Amino acid sequence: MAPRPPAEGDTHAVTSARGATLHQDSSHGVFASRGNACVDRTAAAYLVDGRLPAGDVHCTGPVLPEPGPRSQEPRT
Numbered sequence: 431m432a433p434r435p436p437a438e439g440d441t442h443a444v445t446s447a448r449g450a451t452l453h454q455d456s457s458h459g460v461f462a463s464r465g466n467a468c469v470d471r472t473a474a475a476y477l478v479d480g481r482l483p484a485g486d487v488h489c490t491g492p493v494l495p496e497p498g499p500r501s502q503e504p505r506t
Contacts, residue, residue, distance in 0.1 A: 448482050455491030466491060 450472050452460055460466055461473045468489035475481040 446482060449486040450483075450489065451486070452489045452491045454493050456494060460491075 472487045
């Protein structure tokens with residue numbers, strides 16, 4: 431499959447893209463469900479008002495638990 435030529439407006443979409451990263455979290459579907467103010471504020475500003483942040487956003491999630499010792503019992 432050959433790549434398609436850029437359509438009008440494609441460049442704007444790419445140059446105005448922003449990332450929102452939630453660090454120290456292992457889940458997805460965080461917006462409006464997990465109570466993370468940074469994620470909720472960033473997403474709502476875009477969805478409600480169409481406002482993009484000035485740059486990429488880095489939010490802090492809950493600290494991930496340390497992995498416990500592995501069981502030596504065989505799985506059945």
